[in-house]
Amino acid sequence: MNSHIPLVNVVIPSWNGQALLVACLEALQQQTLRDFAVYVVDNGSTDGSVAYLAEHFPQAKVITNTQNLGFATAVNQGIRAGQSRYVAVLNNDTEVSPDWLAVLVSTAENSPDVGMCASKMLFADNAQMINSTGICVDRVGMVWDRRGGESDDAAEVGPVEIFGPCGGAALYRREMLDAIGLFDEDFFAYMEDVDLAWRARIAGWRCMYVPQARVLHRHSSTGKEGSPFKSFHLGRNKVWLIAKNYPFYTFWYYVPLLLFYDVLAVLFMFVMRGDVHTLRGRWAGWRRISQMWRKRPHISTTERKDIAYLLAPVWPWRVLHRYQHLSSTALE
Numbered sequence: 547m548n549s550h551i552p553l554v555n556v557v558i559p560s561w562n563g564q565a566l567l568v569a570c571l572e573a574l575q576q577q578t579l580r581d582f583a584v585y586v587v588d589n590g591s592t593d594g595s596v597a598y599l600a601e602h603f604p605q606a607k608v609i610t611n612t613q614n615l616g617f618a619t620a621v622n623q624g625i626r627a628g629q630s631r632y633v634a635v636l637n638n639d640t641e642v643s644p645d646w647l648a649v650l651v652s653t654a655e656n657s658p659d660v661g662m663c664a665s666k667m668l669f670a671d672n673a674q675m676i677n678s679t680g681i682c683v684d685r686v687g688m689v690w691d692r693r694g695g696e697s698d699d700a701a702e703v704g705p706v707e708i709f710g711p712c713g714g715a716a717l718y719r720r721e722m723l724d725a726i727g728l729f730d731e732d733f734f735a736y737m738e739d740v741d742l743a744w745r746a747r748i749a750g751w752r753c754m755y756v757p758q759a760r761v762l763h764r765h766s767s768t769g770k771e772g773s774p775f776k777s778f779h780l781g782r783n784k785v786w787l788i789a790k791n792y793p794f795y796t797f798w799y800y801v802p803l804l805l806f807y808d809v810l811a812v813l814f815m816f817v818m819r820g821d822v823h824t825l826r827g828r829w830a831g832w833r834r835i836s837q838m839w840r841k842r843p844h845i846s847t848t849e850r851k852d853i854a855y856l857l858a859p860v861w862p863w864r865v866l867h868r869y870q871h872l873s874s875t876a877l878e
Contacts, residue, residue, distance in 0.1 A: 554582040554647060554717075556634045557624030561589040561614050563638040564598050566764065571603050573641040579648040582634070585609060585627055587620040616734035621713070625728055630720060637714040639764035641670065649758040650717040653705050661722030661751030662743060664711030665759040666698075674698050675871065677763045680708040680755045681740055684858040686804040687788045688868075689740050692755070695871030705754040709856045710743020715761040718742075722751050726843070730790075732834075736776065737783040744791040745843050747853045765872070774823040777815070781827020784808070789831075789838040793854070803860065 556574060560567060567586065574584060584606040588596050590613040599608050609623050625633050632651060636642070642665075650663045664680035676698055678691035692708060711717070713729075716739065726745045729738045743753060794801065812828060815821040831838075843850075 552581050552583040552628070552630045554579070554632045554634055554651060555624065555628040555630040556582055556584045556636060557621050558584065558586045558636045558638050559589060559617050559620035559624070560586055560591065560595060560638040562591045562593045562595065564591070564593045564595040566638045567595065567599065569641050570636065570638050571606060576644045577647050578645050579651060582647060583607060583628060583630070585624040587611070587624045589614040589616070589620050616731065618729035618733050618735065618738040619731045622728045622731060625723060633718045633720055633723065635713050635716050635718065637763065640715055641762040642715065643760040646759050646761065649756050653754050653756045654717060654719060657752070659750070659752050660754050661719045661746050662711050662753040663717040663759070664708060664753060664755040665715035665761045666757050667712060667715055667761045667763045668698060670762040670764045673762060677765055678712040678714070679757070680712060680753070681710040681743055682858055683709055683740065683744070685800050685860050686807045687784070687792055688807065689737065690868040694868065702757040705756050708753055708755045709747065710740065710753045713739030714763060722746055725749060730841070733783050733786065734779060736779045737787050741787050741790060744787070747856060748791070748843050748850055749845055750851045777821050777823035778827040778830070781824040782831040785828055785831025785835060786838040789835045790841050
């Protein structure tokens with residue numbers, strides 16, 4: 547009986563993603579770091595994914611659900627299934643570079659207080675454009691992809707401290723997850739990675755962006771950009787994210803501005819795009835806000851880290867620019 551515990555468990559949540567999984571798993575087979583196991587968590591797929599994996603990728607451990615339980619629950623199932631020192635989370639619509647795992651793990655191993663590492667995610671259809679190099683959050687609670695839409699700079703090499711990683715291609719230290727908890731399953735999908743990163747930062751864990759950890763990403767292959775599903779969950783989870791993590795004790799004077807920006811965002815989506823799902827999501831979020839408030843991290847004042855320096859300034863003129871690279875034209 548093989549009792550070896552891999553250094554890394556790679557967890558890939560998937561829903562009707564058979565066509566995407568081929569490239570994702572083939573890229574993992576080329577990793578220079580070999581001490582890892584792959585867990586594919588299938589969320590009730592009806593496209594033959596499970597049978598296909600059994601036939602073509604028997605080395606992958608497959609966890610099957612009878613229905614779509616969402617990204618957060620699926621990832622948590624994969625995390626709980628192993629005991630590895632590190633957990634890497636990958637979207638099924640990604641292709642990682644051969645040294646992806648090696649450089650992420652090396653960065654984490656160099657600093658015991660680094661609990662998270664972020665990858666350089668590039669658009670698969672335009673590999674010269676950055677999709678994400680991690681998460682940014684500003685002082686009114688707006689969230690966006692760090693450096694999204696910028697041109698790739700292949701010359702950058704050194705790790706840089708950032709707020710947190712995009713959960714589409716991230717490395718997490720299990721010790722950190724054991725200390726702060728896993729992804730919040732109430733979120734179902736979207737912003738659960740921001741919530742996890744925020745909780746980790748409050749608890750004193752750091753995150754490093756590793757530019758050599760390159761990943762091609764077919765953005766929003768499952769939850770389409772601008773879809774009612776995505777708009778609703780982003781709208782709802784934004785309310786929950788703020789209720790759970792926003793440092794009101796430090797930034798109480800930003801709260802009116804936060805609410806003002808949020809109302810403008812909902813109005814913009816309705817007037818410019820006819821999107822009522824963002825409003826539906828906000829309403830659903832507010833209906834359960836007391837429940838989320840009770841989930842705020844229970845960390846003493848002496849242990850709680852002041853992460854004010856990680857929250858970006860408020861730049862009204864840059865808001866729309868942050869999301870332009872996610873338009874349909876940018877991905878064609």
